[in-house]
Amino acid sequence: MEKIQVKICAGTACFVMGAPQIQALEFSAPEDLADKIEVTEVRCMNHCSQGKGYNKGPFVEVNGEVIEEATMEKVVAKIRDLIAKEEEEKC
Amino acid sequence: MSDSLFIEIGSCQEHKASESCFGDAILSKKLPEEQRIISVLSDGLGSGVKANILSSMTTRMAMKFVESDLDLVRSAEVMMQALPVCQIRKISYATFSIIDATLEGKTRVYEMDNPQCFVVRDFQQYHPAHHEISSENWKDRVINVYQFVAKEEDRIIIMSDGVTQAGLGNPKYPLGWQRDGVWKLIENQVRRHPHISAKDLAEAIVKEALTKEKDGKAGDDISCVVVYYRRPRKLLLLSGPPFDEEKDHEIAEMIDYYDGKTAICGGTTANIIERELCLKCEMDKTTFDPNIPMASIMPGIDLVTEGILTLTEVYRMLKEGIDEDKDNAATRLAKLLLDSDKIDFVIGTKINEAHQDPNLPMELDIRRNIVKKIFRILQSKFLKEITVKYV
Numbered sequence: 225m226e227k228i229q230v231k232i233c234a235g236t237a238c239f240v241m242g243a244p245q246i247q248a249l250e251f252s253a254p255e256d257l258a259d260k261i262e263v264t265e266v267r268c269m270n271h272c273s274q275g276k277g278y279n280k281g282p283f284v285e286v287n288g289e290v291i292e293e294a295t296m297e298k299v300v301a302k303i304r305d306l307i308a309k310e311e312e313e314k315c
Numbered sequence: 316m317s318d319s320l321f322i323e324i325g326s327c328q329e330h331k332a333s334e335s336c337f338g339d340a341i342l343s344k345k346l347p348e349e350q351r352i353i354s355v356l357s358d359g360l361g362s363g364v365k366a367n368i369l370s371s372m373t374t375r376m377a378m379k380f381v382e383s384d385l386d387l388v389r390s391a392e393v394m395m396q397a398l399p400v401c402q403i404r405k406i407s408y409a410t411f412s413i414i415d416a417t418l419e420g421k422t423r424v425y426e427m428d429n430p431q432c433f434v435v436r437d438f439q440q441y442h443p444a445h446h447e448i449s450s451e452n453w454k455d456r457v458i459n460v461y462q463f464v465a466k467e468e469d470r471i472i473i474m475s476d477g478v479t480q481a482g483l484g485n486p487k488y489p490l491g492w493q494r495d496g497v498w499k500l501i502e503n504q505v506r507r508h509p510h511i512s513a514k515d516l517a518e519a520i521v522k523e524a525l526t527k528e529k530d531g532k533a534g535d536d537i538s539c540v541v542v543y544y545r546r547p548r549k550l551l552l553l554s555g556p557p558f559d560e561e562k563d564h565e566i567a568e569m570i571d572y573y574d575g576k577t578a579i580c581g582g583t584t585a586n587i588i589e590r591e592l593c594l595k596c597e598m599d600k601t602t603f604d605p606n607i608p609m610a611s612i613m614p615g616i617d618l619v620t621e622g623i624l625t626l627t628e629v630y631r632m633l634k635e636g637i638d639e640d641k642d643n644a645a646t647r648l649a650k651l652l653l654d655s656d657k658i659d660f661v662i663g664t665k666i667n668e669a670h671q672d673p674n675l676p677m678e679l680d681i682r683r684n685i686v687k688k689i690f691r692i693l694q695s696k697f698l699k700e701i702t703v704k705y706v
Contacts (some may be wrong), residue, residue, distance in 0.1 A: 234582070234598065234608050234609060234621065235582050235621075235669070236582070236608070236621055236622060236623055236624055236667070236669065236670060236679065237669040237670065237672070237675060239608050239621065239624060240624070240675055240679070241675070244605040244606070245605075247603070247605075250600075251603075264598070265598045265600075265609060266598075267582040267583075267585060267586060267596075267611075268582050268583065268586075272669050273668065273669060279672055279674035279675060
């Protein structure tokens with residue numbers, strides 16, 4: 225199974241809205257997810273300036289899907305969701 | 316100033332252990348229009364507050380007189396007359412050493428009653444020609460004047476007698492550390508670290524002097540100033556996208572052809588350089604800090620950081636001191652700035668709308684304002700040579 229790509233915006237606005245708390249995913253991901261995800265910090269992906277609103281950050285992309293006002297819980301839930309879907313497809 | 320020589324000044328002081336303030340005073344100043352640097356060290360009579368007043372007054376007066384090119388004997392007389400008289404010793408007195416140096420190398424050192432200065436050239440002591448002058452009214456006070464042309468890599472070291480007499484009273488050093496002892500340390504340091512900075516050398520001298528003292532406690536005020544002539548270390552700091560997008564390529568070329576170290580502060584700015592110079596940029600995870608965005612690695616660029624938060628933190632550290640225990644993007648940038656002599660700021664003036672959103676949980680300064688604060692403190696407190704260009 226290919227690793228799920230998690231991209232965390234490291235732009236200034238996302239940073240002050242709480243991106244560092246999500247960066248912890250890289251160092252302390254839940255055990256069952258640790259080897260299934262690849263976390264990268266990226267510079268501003270421009271979601272804020274392209275209509276979503278600057279205060280809707282932090283923005284995180286999980287396999288290309290944008291999560292607004294992301295939190296650790298939201299991101300983990302999205303990852304679990306994708307894993308569940310993939311497993312369903314396999315069956 | 317000039318592309319040729321740069322004069323670095325570094326100093327270090329330790330006050331007498333039983334006092335709470337310095338009895339010696341050090342004052343340095345750059346006169347950019349004359350390409351000249353003056354540094355004054357004075358040792359006030361006694362120690363503590365009284366000595367501090369005497370030495371501070373002396374450094375201020377000496378600085379004013381020397382920078383105005385007034386006659387030295389007359390200046391020294393005025394200084395001696397102006398100092399308050401000690402209640403106990405019934406004299407007014409403070410020593411001084413003055414280095415007056417130009418970037419062309421023309422150098423004068425004036426000394427009154429401080430230990431003789433060291434001039435270091437090619438790892439050896441250089442003894443420049445000198446003459447003595449004294450005033451009619453103060454025949455017992457002799458001023459030594461050294462005059463010479465300094466070369467690249469020369470160093471001048473002036474100090475208070477707290478350095479040469481360190482250890483006095485300690486049975487191990489009945490006569491104190493003495494001039495020969497100080498020279499041995501200087502020689503050892505410059506041979507081992509030929510490019511040791513002025514500040515590091517001054518610190519090494521004062522630290523070593525303290526080890527000579529009984530229980531490591533200073534028995535007198537210990538002060539040292541090092542002046543180091545060398546090639547300037549240059550840094551180009553690029554921050555912010557240009558107001559006009561057409562200038563993107565221009566700033567990218569600026570960084571590409573710069574003959575010194577380079578730093579980029581700002582995500583969008585890094586994106587521009589990445590695109591224009593076809594470089595690849597990656598996050599540097601070794602700089603993780605929950606309060607400061609991580610730095611990035613871009614080939615050929617010495618440091619790439621986020622913009623406004625990092626710059627704000629850098630400004631705080633320049634004011635309050637660098638957090639030595641941390642290794643994040645801001646501490647790296649602050650150290651890079653302090654390790655440079657000549658810093659060229661190129662500041663893009665495009666406003667980042669994202670930062671002006673009142674819904675953000677903290678107030679973000681406008682880049683131009685924070686950069687202004689940074690370069691002012693670099694100029695005034697750290698005597699850096701700064702140019703700023705807004706694009």
